[in-house]
Amino acid sequence: MGPGLLHDDLGTAWRKARPRPAGRHLDSAASSRQSHRALEAAAHHARHEAELGGYVAEAAAADLLQQGRSVIGGLAGMAAADVAFVGSAQSALVALLTGWRLPAGSRVACLPGEYAPNVAQFRAFGLTPEHLPVDAAGRADVEGVERLLAADPPSFVHLTQIPSHRGVLQPAAEVTALCRAAGVPLVIDAAQALGHADVDLGADVVYGTSRKWLAGPRGVGVLCVRPALAARLTPVLPGPEDEPPMRAFESGEAYVAGRIGLVIAVGEHVAAGPDRVRERLASIGRTTRELLDGVGGWRVVEPVDEPTASTTLRPPDGVDVVGVRSHLLTEHGIVVSAIGPGRAPGEMTGPVLRVSPHLDVELEDLEALAAAL
């Protein structure tokens, strides 16, 4: 066994900061539990809308929202002006591709295990997805990527830093350096990486979602674009004249209360210390894999030491993953996800059960899952 769970103080503080879970919530890769403060800030704003009027309340919250853009940009190594609030990670990608207006047939290099809805968006925008070379775990092969960029550079590289269907951390820093050297723009899907891994790597675009590892509300996402690329984007409608260009990608009509909840959640993440958060999440992943591999015939897909808190399990022969997921919920109060091969058809050969605890998990929760399996 490894050294166990690190930084227990973070777990205690995270647990204390939010409502008691009804059962054992091991599903933050789907949607985390929000804190009291994030919930109250969103509720407070909704109340303000009823008291002041939606647009007056939004104007009153402008400074807070701008601080939030600044802190979110900071996570991605960018500035407040580079950040747009959007509705989800998917809508961030759509906003980016809408503004980019790449000619039909432009090639985008992505992982074979790319998130299927992202591939569907590439195709909807007339782009041609091509595969980056990977190893057996689905991790980008850095030397292969270097050769690909030298031989036949695509219009851009799209890298999903931590996939949805597998807790593997991609070598995003190395890929960023190669893309920079080759002059090929790099777009990082950080839906699973914001609040989970370091995304301050120098990519041209980082986009993600509020509700997963940042533990903000559902219905909010972020799109961060460096100024050099932002200058090449053409929004459908120009933004407000006195605002930075990325503001044109924010919808005028939006879940403003949710944006405010996210700002609070990001503040809590930064206050907890992103480095220590990552260390604890990595220790949670390692402990989860050590505890679960082989139990009841389930096999862990990731290397034990992969520095993420997402673990996926292949079922024993003949076991229905969707049925197990629902049995765990109804009979044991354990919340996990069943992921079908359609999530990443270029890589998955069958369904997996995904276990993705956040900072508050206790050994006892993982032991209960092992016993139930």
Ligand SMILES: *Cc1c(COP(=O)(O)O)cnc(C)c1O
């Ligand atoms: C969840 C997820 C998305 C989509 O996020 P939404 O906010 O639901 O649009 C995109 N990419 C990955 C890797 C994800 O896990």
